[in-house]
Amino acid sequence: QVQVAESGGGLAQSGGSLRLSCAASGRTDTISLMGWFREAPGKELEFVSVLDWSGDDTYYSDSVVNRFTISRDENTVYLQMTDLKAEDTAVYYCVGSRTVHWTMVRHPMLYEYWGQGTQVTVSS
Secondary structure, eight states: OEEEEEEOOEEEETTOOEEEEEEEEESGGGOOEEEEEEEOTTSOOEEEEEEETTSSOEEEOTTTTTTEEEEEETTEEEEEEOSOOGGGOEEEEEEEESSOOGGGTTOGGGOSEEOOOEEEEEEO
């Protein structure tokens, strides 16, 4: 079993930056992918970014590409968010999986491991 826990959310101004962290524990040797989803008020869960546990491959949604960077250092995954916009306001969830295929990474229901979520609020 794997546990994941986020930290680092908070309040930022439009154009500012924040970094989210997600610490994985337990059977981290079984992880194949880790990433982030977000849920804004009144909206559906949205894919943000994912990385292959080896760290060689990353993938971003169109809404965050060139602004957000996902990375890994040992058992912690980071999401560096820059040039934040009001529409980035959401609860951000760290996710992990042993089994999700790279072609299916945008599907939240396929991820086995979820954090509790961390709020990111961007003021305009």
